[in-house]
Amino acid sequence: MTSEGAYRKRVDEVLGRLDKGFENVDPDLAESDFSQGTLVITFKQAHKLILSAQAPLRQIWAAFRDRAWHFRLDSTSERWLDDRGQDVELFALVESLVREHAGVELRL
Numbered sequence: 884m885t886s887e888g889a890y891r892k893r894v895d896e897v898l899g900r901l902d903k904g905f906e907n908v909d910p911d912l913a914e915s916d917f918s919q920g921t922l923v924i925t926f927k928q929a930h931k932l933i934l935s936a937q938a939p940l941r942q943i944w945a946a947f948r949d950r951a952w953h954f955r956l957d958s959t960s961e962r963w964l965d966d967r968g969q970d971v972e973l974f975a976l977v978e979s980l981v982r983e984h985a986g987v988e989l990r991l
Contacts, residue, residue: 887938894936894943898922901977904991913985926984943973947980
């Protein structure tokens with residue numbers, strides 16, 4: 884298992900990369916706020932996508948409206964995949980939700 888320090892560094896890089904993807908997005912459509920290990924993306928309808936580190940499990944959890952995902956780093960592909968085996972990838976999920984709820988194409 885990855886050490887907690889290595890895990891936290893990796894998660895900060897991932898959430899920072901997601902946050903940076905919103906630099907050129909009109910804040911009236913969607914905006915992000917990355918603070919204390921949690922990234923909150925707020926859409927124009929006031930819906931929030933919340934991504935947070937879950938250190939004991941070495942996961943990133945995502946919640947949006949009535950849905951939740953638990954992402955674990957796949958050591959083979961180096962992708963963050965939902966642990967339910969549905970092949971949902973973290974960056975693809977964020978891109979899809981932003982496209983659907985803000986009408987913006989992100990390239991993460």
